[in-house]
Amino acid sequence: MLRFSLLLLLLMGSFSWLFYSLSRQNLRHKVLAELRETALEAEGRLLGKETAVRDGVIVLHFPLHTEAALIRDGRIAARTPGYRPEICRPLEHSGKEFLLQGGERLDACYWERFSRPFSGAVVLQKRDIPNESLETMEIFAASLIPLTLILLGMAWRLIGRILTPIRTLTDSIRQVSVDNFSRTVPAPDRDDEIQALTDAYNAMILRLREGVETLERFNSDLAHELRTPLTVIRGEIELALRRDRSPEECRDVLERLARETRSIERMSEGLLLLSRYSPENVSESFETLRLDRLLEEALKKLRPLAESHAIELHTAIESPLEYRGNPTLMTALFGNLVENAIKYSPEETVIDMTLERDEGKIRFRVRDRGPGIPKAKLRHLTQRFYRADEARSRRIPGFGLGLSIAERAVTLHDGKMEIHSTEGEGTTVEVLL
Amino acid sequence: MKILIVEDDPAIASLLERTLAEEGWRSVTAPDGEEGLYRAEMECFDLMILDWMLPGISGPELLERLRRKGVDLPVLMLTARGEVDDRIEGLRKGADDYLPKPFSLDELIERIRALYRRSLGSAGNRLEAGPLSLDLASRRVWLEGEEIELKRKEYDLLLFLFKHRGAPVSREMIETQLWESETFLQSNVIQVTVYNLRKKIGKERIRTSRGMGYILDV
Numbered sequence: 172m173l174r175f176s177l178l179l180l181l182l183m184g185s186f187s188w189l190f191y192s193l194s195r196q197n198l199r200h201k202v203l204a205e206l207r208e209t210a211l212e213a214e215g216r217l218l219g220k221e222t223a224v225r226d227g228v229i230v231l232h233f234p235l236h237t238e239a240a241l242i243r244d245g246r247i248a249a250r251t252p253g254y255r256p257e258i259c260r261p262l263e264h265s266g267k268e269f270l271l272q273g274g275e276r277l278d279a280c281y282w283e284r285f286s287r288p289f290s291g292a293v294v295l296q297k298r299d300i301p302n303e304s305l306e307t308m309e310i311f312a313a314s315l316i317p318l319t320l321i322l323l324g325m326a327w328r329l330i331g332r333i334l335t336p337i338r339t340l341t342d343s344i345r346q347v348s349v350d351n352f353s354r355t356v357p358a359p360d361r362d363d364e365i366q367a368l369t370d371a372y373n374a375m376i377l378r379l380r381e382g383v384e385t386l387e388r389f390n391s392d393l394a395h396e397l398r399t400p401l402t403v404i405r406g407e408i409e410l411a412l413r414r415d416r417s418p419e420e421c422r423d424v425l426e427r428l429a430r431e432t433r434s435i436e437r438m439s440e441g442l443l444l445l446s447r448y449s450p451e452n453v454s455e456s457f458e459t460l461r462l463d464r465l466l467e468e469a470l471k472k473l474r475p476l477a478e479s480h481a482i483e484l485h486t487a488i489e490s491p492l493e494y495r496g497n498p499t500l501m502t503a504l505f506g507n508l509v510e511n512a513i514k515y516s517p518e519e520t521v522i523d524m525t526l527e528r529d530e531g532k533i534r535f536r537v538r539d540r541g542p543g544i545p546k547a548k549l550r551h552l553t554q555r556f557y558r559a560d561e562a563r564s565r566r567i568p569g570f571g572l573g574l575s576i577a578e579r580a581v582t583l584h585d586g587k588m589e590i591h592s593t594e595g596e597g598t599t600v601e602v603l604l
Numbered sequence: 605m606k607i608l609i610v611e612d613d614p615a616i617a618s619l620l621e622r623t624l625a626e627e628g629w630r631s632v633t634a635p636d637g638e639e640g641l642y643r644a645e646m647e648c649f650d651l652m653i654l655d656w657m658l659p660g661i662s663g664p665e666l667l668e669r670l671r672r673k674g675v676d677l678p679v680l681m682l683t684a685r686g687e688v689d690d691r692i693e694g695l696r697k698g699a700d701d702y703l704p705k706p707f708s709l710d711e712l713i714e715r716i717r718a719l720y721r722r723s724l725g726s727a728g729n730r731l732e733a734g735p736l737s738l739d740l741a742s743r744r745v746w747l748e749g750e751e752i753e754l755k756r757k758e759y760d761l762l763l764f765l766f767k768h769r770g771a772p773v774s775r776e777m778i779e780t781q782l783w784e785s786e787t788f789l790q791s792n793v794i795q796v797t798v799y800n801l802r803k804k805i806g807k808e809r810i811r812t813s814r815g816m817g818y819i820l821d822v
Contacts, residue, residue: 395657398684399613402706406619409709413626431615 187315500580507573610640637661656683734822765820772816
């Protein structure tokens with residue numbers, strides 16, 4: 172930054188110097204040419220017979236306050252009345268000379284030696300050369316340097332104003348790690364790009380923090396969910412090993428172990444399904460599916476469960492129904508939604524299902540007559556491991572992954588899932604693909 | 605010993621019940637916080653095993669309410685939350701001990717035993733009461749240095765009387781402590797057990813307080 176401003180200073184300085192000297196040079200030439208013309212005219216007049224000479228003084232008036240003298244053999248042969256020899260002594264000059272004197276009256280002295288038609292010189296004293304423009308030029312050129320400095324200062328301040336928040340942002344970005352999402356940057360109180368950047372950064376941090384928190388919650392939930400089957404498995408084994416057991420007792424223990432192992436297995440399958448596909452890679456796995464057949468297959472597996480709860484499944488399935496999607500996810504979607512409906516339905520009730528095409532979209536709707544879900548809990552339903560009804564949760568098997576998986580499946584197919592529920596009347600889940 | 609298990613997971617509750625039963629301890633399971641709180645207040649237990657995550661009233665909340673009501677039952681908390689802060693919170697709310705899931709059954713049993721003997725006022729497994737001494741770990745009893753053979757119910761009765769020594773223990777208390785509430789009891793089964801125990805440790809050591817119950821007098 173310092174290097175940059177020094178360079179800029181140097182550049183602007185040399186530019187103004189160049190500009191100054193060029194214009195000065197130019198002006199000098201202009202003035203010189205003008206003076207020379209005047210001098211030639213003065214010479215003509217001084218030599219002319221028509222002018223009255225009184226005591227060697229030519230009564231002669233030049234316009235523009237120009238005084239002139241004719242020098243011959245080192246002496247003033249003729250001069251205009253206002254000529255002041257003390258200001259510009261001819262002998263001191265050898266050749267063309269051009270003086271600038273910031274005096275009150277005399278502005279320039281011009282001395283030109285003539286070899287023809289006589290040896291001598293004409294000295295012009297001129298008070299009204301276009302000095303003003305020269306001075307203006309000088310002032311202008313001279314003022315370029317402080318102007319540059321001022322500009323640089325302003326640029327410095329401006330850059331500072333831009334850089335300070337960027338530096339703050341940089342510092343705070345450096346401090347961000349997965350374990351430390353506490354920091355957002357205080358937004359500068361002005362309406363500009365920096366504020367927009369800070370806002371965008373803060374918003375990003377908040378989103379990331381949310382993501383990390385979800386992940387952390389998920390991890391701790393997972394650890395917690397795993398502990399229950401692990402406790403049972405370890406306990407059952409230890410208990411069985413405490414003494415000799417009969418074959419029947421051993422069989423009981425092994426059955427309990429198998430049950431817990433299966434539950435861990437189901438949990439890991441569910442989690443795998445949740446993480447295997449992402450919006451970026453899911454479309455690669457899409458193929459043309461017969462949704463009606465997928466649903467029928469899922470229902471075939473769930474019918475025994477429904478029968479054991481004396482629940483009737485009423486279906487209205489449009490056939491054939493083709494759709495491009497991922498078969499695993501669609502199967503999981505159907506399976507989880509129907510299984511949930513069965514698990515949370517009271518015995519001897521009916522579950523209605525429709526699968527149809529409606530205005531180019533596919534609609535799948537499951538309606539149960541279960542206890543319904545309180546409004547406050549609807550929002551959390553699709554969170555992993557969330558179970559709305561704590562009191563019955565442990566008696567109804569599951570981990571609270573079903574709806575997460577269903578929602579993920581729908582999102583990955585760019586669809587929409589809505590859950591409507593009235594307490595005491597039942598719950599309707601509607602999926603639009 | 606009679607233990608209240610407050611645990612909502614049926615698999616874990618069943619495991620605990622069977623483990624305690626093999627140690628010769630009786631247990632009652634409450635599947636949620638409300639029932640746990642109700643039973644802990646209404647019934648007489650020697651110890652409570654309390655799960656942290658419960659539907660309804662959570663473990664720590666139950667504990668807090670219980671302690672506020674002045675129930676000083678020893679409580680062993682079980683939880684899947686292993687963080688130090690959680691353990692501290694549990695202990696602060698009035699738990700006597702804390703065991704993270706998954707736990708070793710042997711450790712659970714020894715912790716229960718340790719809590720129990722502490723509640724009986726003893727640091728070791730050996731309880732001394734005059735000429736009587738009991739070993740909690742092996743369930744053996746000595747009278748003036750001579751080992752005596754006690755049946756299971758007799759031992760439980762002796763331990764129960766020992767716990768309340770100096771104060772009368774009613775028949776109802778003995779009934780709920782030693783037998784399942786659903787079991788149909790022969791009317792004189794308690795008297796028979798008391799009679800048998802008296803025969804083995806000396807008739808004068810169990811006094812009958814009329815209208816109040818039995819007192820261990822050692």
